[in-house]
Amino acid sequence: MLFQINHLSAEFSSRKKKIPILNDVSLSVDEGEFVALVGESGSGKTMTSLSAMHLLPEQIKITGGEIFFGGRKISKLSDDDFRKISGKEISMIFQEPMTSLNPLIKIGRQIEESGLVHGLSKEEARLRSEELARLTGLKDTERIFQSFPHELSGGMKQRVMIASALMNNPRLLIADEPTTALDVLTQEEIISILKNLRAEKKISMLLITHDFSVVRKLCSRVYIMYKGKIVESASTEEIFKNPKHEYTRALIEAIPSLQKRDKKLPVFDAFIRDSQLNSEGR
Incomplete structure (x- = not known):
């Protein structure tokens, strides 16, 4: 196993209170594997990746768990020691260039x-x-x-x-929403580049994203994160075919498709009914 996060927990600390940010997070990436960590904004995806890169904000502290790379525990390395592998063996693509x-x-x-x-x-x-x-x-x-x-x-x-x-x-690339701010054509070009890297360089990647369409094109396995926890993990095929957690099902249901183009959202139907009732009552 190239990269592992085992039972990672972290919290935000202020003078008045402590807020859990990550709760018992475990995931892994093997040599040459592309793995996705999926969840909506605020779910803890980016904080997980920043933990691995020793880049957590000062107010957020790791309270438990371990991170390994190439069999070596890197979560306890000093910042100086970690810099020797950061950018060399592990690199990160950040969300906003x-x-x-x-x-x-x-x-x-x-x-x-x-x-x-x-x-x-x-x-x-x-x-x-x-x-x-x-x-x-x-x-x-x-x-x-x-x-x-x-x-x-x-x-x-x-x-x-x-x-x-x-x-x-690098052996491992951590990519935080690498296609989010791009138009559709440019997204496809970036996805093609990442696919070529896997084929030519045998690089491994942890993809941080909320976009299941990108996951489907790139990754073999998926971890679903919700409120700082991993709530489901499986192969990409299994996640799409048989999602078990209700949050996973909701994320997949939210993927735009041509089949859904003419369907009204339930909340919109309710809005129309309420408007009609109000009009009839006048």
């Missing part, structure tokens, strides 16, 4: 940065960044590398984030 990319540094330098930190020479980092630009579909690299983040489209910025995360050939 504009909050992760430095607005004052040109794109080429930002892609090269992780390689330079982990021991690549300037020439090696430059060649590697050009290779990754091609891999992630960044065309006209000379112009893009000389650009600042605000000069690129959302899809280009997401490609830059993927290229940066891949700089040191």
